[in-house]
Amino acid sequence: MYDTHYLWPHKDLLDVTQLTADDVMHLLDLAASFQEINRRPVKRVPTLQGKTVILFFAENSTRTKVSFEIAAKRLSADTHALGKAGSSLNKGESLLDTGLTLQAMHPDLIVIRHSSSGAAAFLADKLSCGIVNAGDGWHAHPTQALLDCYTLRHAWGGRFEGRTLLILGDIAHSRVARSNMHLLTMLGVKVRLCAPRTLLPAGVETWPVEVFGDLDRAVDGADAVMCLRLQLERQQAGLLPDLSEYSRRYCLTLPRLSRAKTGAQVLHPGPMNRGLEISDDVADMADSRVLDQVSAGVATRMAVLYLLAMQGGRS
Secondary structure, eight states: OOOTTOOOOOSOBOOGGGOOHHHHHHHHHHHHHHHHHHTSSSOOOSTTTTOEEEEEESSOOSHHHHHHHHHHHHTTOEEEEEEGGGSGGGGTOOHHHHHHHHHTTOOSEEEEEESSTTHHHHHHHHOSSEEEEEEETTTBOHHHHHHHHHHHHHHTTTOOTTOEEEEESOOTTOHHHHHHHHHHHHTTOEEEEEOOGGGSOTTGGGSSSEEESOHHHHHTTOSEEEEOOOOTHHHHTTOSOOHHHHHHHHOBOHHHHTTSOTTOEEEOOSOOOBTTTBOHHHHTSTTBOHHHHHHHHHHHHHHHHHHHHHTTTOO
16 A cells, blocks of 8 residues: 655656665555556546656657656646657757756656666756656666566565566666666565577676576576567677577477466567567467556556655655
8 A cells, every 4th residue: 555654765766776675665556556547537637737747768769758658647747758859969969968958947857768878867966857767778777677566566466575587588788677687686586587698798697696598497487587679780780699590599489488387477578579589379378468567657657757756855
């Protein structure tokens, strides 16, 4: 149940590593209360009326951008969307000058997605308004990890301790993998990684995870499997084997999933390359949580916007 007396201590949301387990549970409880709004015939409340949220997406996005926009509008915030193509970044303006220009318009929050790791933290250090990291380079994607956590919390009946999650695919270039690893490990989940050696990050041996090269071994006994998008541009850089070989060795299929625990949950942050990283029958099975993740994204981002706009470390 959402605790109305909890004091939210953060001005910004830059990475899940800044959160405590209590912060996470508080945010997820709030997201659950907002999920009820999303099921109403009229999906709008006046909670953030008079607040302004700027969606500054200097990197392409469909799910995250639309999810944040819907979340803000359902809370009655004024939203303004800005992409790199429509901003002065395209004319050579620095990120700092763009940020200072936006701040001069007195927004309450800026939600930023940027291809450079650390871009959100850089702006948070320079601007007085709240900053939400909607993905920065390969570094972090905190709201994706939170919505994945929300999805698994519901599927697992609220118990994380002792569960095992396998993250499968392009780990090296995935901010989703990094954020989920940090967040779910903190909550007591045992995290496994499986990928070709060329798609594992440098220093992975220092991460609090088990690393596998063989998918059949990796999936054995798992409570959930999270497939990652295979970034096809990496093949051109020589980091991938032939795609048919990758599919043969690392595509999540029903026979492979049968090695996991009965009722194992399947997640994917999207977009999916069906037949390459996940088979059609797995993507569409009853225990697939892909569309639940999308739904959870709106409620979770409503909670993030509310906490930062209404409290934001100023309580």
